Amino acid sequence: MINKQILQHRQKQDKGGTRFFVTLALLLSLTVFILAMNSTRSDSEVHPPIASLDDRMIEPQSEMMGPLSAMGGALSELVEPQMEMAVPLSEGQSSHAPEQSDDTTLALTQPVQPSLTDEFVEPVTDITYTYTIKTGDTFSHILEENGHYDVMRQLIVGNAELGPFNALVAGRKMTFTQNDGVLSEINYQISPLQSYKISYQEDGGYRVNEERLEVEQLETHATVEIVDSLYLSAKRVGLSDKLIIAITNIMEWDIDFAYDVRKGDHFSVIYYENYVGNEKIDEGPILALRFTNRNEDYRIVRYTDSKGNTDYYFLDGKKVRKAFLRNPLEFAYISSRFNPRRMHPVLHKVRAHNGVDYAARRGTPVRAAGDGRVSLRQYYSGYGNTVILHHGGGYSTLYAHLSKFADRQRVGSWVKQGQVIGYVGSTGLSTGPHLHYEFRVNGVHKNPLTVKLPDAVPLAKSELPRFNEHIKATVEKLHLLDDAYIASKNPRQP
Incomplete structure (x- = not known):
C-alpha cells in the first residue's frame, strides 16, 4: 500500500515536471517569434515599400513555424492570428501554399505598384502629318484635300x-504641322539641302521662306578592281549608286559598259562628300577619274573654264563628251551583235543584222545617242515602233521594237543627247523585249560598237595654259593612287 502511494506521488511529480518544461519551451519560442516580428518591422520602417503599410504582408517561413507548431494547441492559437494578415490572392495565383525554402528570414510580398492610368497625361497640341505629292496635284488642291483651303486665300x-x-x-513630300488646331507650318522638301516653309505669323498671316543647310565638302577617293561587274565591284568597296552612275555617265562616250568591261579592269576616282555637321548627306561632283579598260588608260579631270562652263576633259584638253553616246541604254546586255550574215530568229533565214540588239526590261527608257531631229516616228514594218534621228554631217541613228514613244515629240522635233525618245518593247518581228540600234554614216550601216565617234569641240588654245595650271594638283593625286594600286598588286617579297 505504501509502495503504491509512493509510485503515484512520483508519477505526479513527473507530470508536473513535464508541464514545467513544456511551458518553458512555449515561453522561449514565443519570445523568439516576437523578437523576429520586431526585427522585420524595424527593417520595413528603414526601407518602406511603395505600397501603404496596410498592404504589407509578413509571411513566416516553414522553419520558423516548425518548432512553434510542435508546442501544441496553445501555441497555435497564438500564431494563427498573425497568419490572418495575409493579403488576398491575386488573379491566377494558386490557393495552395508554395513550397518553402530553407531560408529562415521573414519574406515581404511584392508591393502594390500604382496604376499608370492614374498618372496625369498632358494633352497633345502639336500634330504633324506628311502628304506625298501625286501626278497632277496642285498646291491649292492639296490644301483643300487636307482641310486648309483658307490658308490659300x-x-x-x-x-x-x-x-x-x-x-x-x-x-x-509636303509636311503639315498644326498647333492648337491652327496650321502653323508647311514644309516642302526640294532636296536634302533645300526646303521651302510657309509659317504662321503673329498677325494671323503666312510667310514663305527658303531654307538651305550649310554644306561642307570633303575630298576623298576610292580605287576599284573589277572582278565580276562594274556595279558589284564598286558596291563592294562602298561606292553609292549615285556615284557609280556618275562614273558610267562620264565614260559612256568611250566605254560600252554592256560590252567593253572585263575582269581585271580598274579605276580610281577622286570626289567630294557633302556633310552637314557630322552627318554625310550625299556625294558631290567627281573631280578626277582614271579608268583602265582592256589596257587602255583614260585620265579625266573636271574643269570650269574662264567663262564659267564646267565639263570633263582628257589631260590634253579634249572634251570627254562626244557627239554620240556609245550605248542608248544606261543598263543592258547585248543579245545580238552586228552581223551581215546572221540567221534571223523569226524568219529562220540568213539576213543581215545591221545593228546591235540590247536586251532589257520592257519599259526601259531609250535615249537619243546624239543631238538631232526626229525624221521618222511610227510603226515601221518588221522594226515595229521605230524612231530615226538625223544628226547632221551625214550621221543618223535608228531605234526599233519600242513599246511606246516618248510624250510631246513628233516628226521634226529637236532632241538633245541623252533625252528619252521611247521605251524598250517587243513590237514588230521580235522574240522578246529588246532595243535594236543602228548607226549610219551617209546611209551606210556601221557597227555601233566599233565605229569611231566624232569628237566634241576641244578647249580653245588660249584656255590651255589656265587648264594645265588648274589640273596640276589633281593629276598628281591620280598618280599617287596609281602607284598605290600597282604596289597592292605587286607586294614586295620579304
Whole structure:
C-alpha cells in the first residue's frame, strides 16, 4: 500500500515536471517569434515599400513555424492570428501554399505598384502629318484635300511668293504641322539641302521662306578592281549608286559598259562628300577619274573654264563628251551583235543584222545617242515602233521594237543627247523585249560598237595654259593612287 502511494506521488511529480518544461519551451519560442516580428518591422520602417503599410504582408517561413507548431494547441492559437494578415490572392495565383525554402528570414510580398492610368497625361497640341505629292496635284488642291483651303486665300491676299509651290514634283513630300488646331507650318522638301516653309505669323498671316543647310565638302577617293561587274565591284568597296552612275555617265562616250568591261579592269576616282555637321548627306561632283579598260588608260579631270562652263576633259584638253553616246541604254546586255550574215530568229533565214540588239526590261527608257531631229516616228514594218534621228554631217541613228514613244515629240522635233525618245518593247518581228540600234554614216550601216565617234569641240588654245595650271594638283593625286594600286598588286617579297 505504501509502495503504491509512493509510485503515484512520483508519477505526479513527473507530470508536473513535464508541464514545467513544456511551458518553458512555449515561453522561449514565443519570445523568439516576437523578437523576429520586431526585427522585420524595424527593417520595413528603414526601407518602406511603395505600397501603404496596410498592404504589407509578413509571411513566416516553414522553419520558423516548425518548432512553434510542435508546442501544441496553445501555441497555435497564438500564431494563427498573425497568419490572418495575409493579403488576398491575386488573379491566377494558386490557393495552395508554395513550397518553402530553407531560408529562415521573414519574406515581404511584392508591393502594390500604382496604376499608370492614374498618372496625369498632358494633352497633345502639336500634330504633324506628311502628304506625298501625286501626278497632277496642285498646291491649292492639296490644301483643300487636307482641310486648309483658307490658308490659300490668306496667301493670295498677302501676295506671298509661292515659287516652287506652283511647280510641284510628284513623289516629293509636303509636311503639315498644326498647333492648337491652327496650321502653323508647311514644309516642302526640294532636296536634302533645300526646303521651302510657309509659317504662321503673329498677325494671323503666312510667310514663305527658303531654307538651305550649310554644306561642307570633303575630298576623298576610292580605287576599284573589277572582278565580276562594274556595279558589284564598286558596291563592294562602298561606292553609292549615285556615284557609280556618275562614273558610267562620264565614260559612256568611250566605254560600252554592256560590252567593253572585263575582269581585271580598274579605276580610281577622286570626289567630294557633302556633310552637314557630322552627318554625310550625299556625294558631290567627281573631280578626277582614271579608268583602265582592256589596257587602255583614260585620265579625266573636271574643269570650269574662264567663262564659267564646267565639263570633263582628257589631260590634253579634249572634251570627254562626244557627239554620240556609245550605248542608248544606261543598263543592258547585248543579245545580238552586228552581223551581215546572221540567221534571223523569226524568219529562220540568213539576213543581215545591221545593228546591235540590247536586251532589257520592257519599259526601259531609250535615249537619243546624239543631238538631232526626229525624221521618222511610227510603226515601221518588221522594226515595229521605230524612231530615226538625223544628226547632221551625214550621221543618223535608228531605234526599233519600242513599246511606246516618248510624250510631246513628233516628226521634226529637236532632241538633245541623252533625252528619252521611247521605251524598250517587243513590237514588230521580235522574240522578246529588246532595243535594236543602228548607226549610219551617209546611209551606210556601221557597227555601233566599233565605229569611231566624232569628237566634241576641244578647249580653245588660249584656255590651255589656265587648264594645265588648274589640273596640276589633281593629276598628281591620280598618280599617287596609281602607284598605290600597282604596289597592292605587286607586294614586295620579304
